[in-house]
Amino acid sequence: MGEDVELTGIHCRLDELLDERGMTLTRLAELVNLSIVNLSVLKNDRARAIRFSTLRAICDALGCQVGDLLVLARD
Template identity: 60%
Template sequence: MGIVIRLDRVLAERKMQLTELAKRVDVSIVNLSKLKTGKVRAVRFSTLEAICRELDCQPGDILEYEADE
């Protein structure tokens, strides 16, 4: 399975909408939506840093590795 994006879980825990996060990190809602659904192949460290700053979390809270079985 590989890398799994858990942004939706962290947003729910923080009771924050994707639109609010997009405004706070100055990233388009479309790009954050693609990240949330795992439809991206890369994420900039600066974007990841901004997301973690605004959500008060660690990168490992958003990104997880799941081995293929």
């Protein structure tokens, strides 16, 4: 995991959830009206913050809960 995961202790499971649903990052970007670059930052555990509205939009699009998307990183 990346340096930011070590700082925050949070891992974003976006890549895994997209894979489970057979959805591309491009399609998710269209559904939530965000840039692929911003979603990529989140997907690659480089995000330091996320707006609740963005979090809600991603969870709605993926049919998941916040705890499915963001988890505590293992030591």
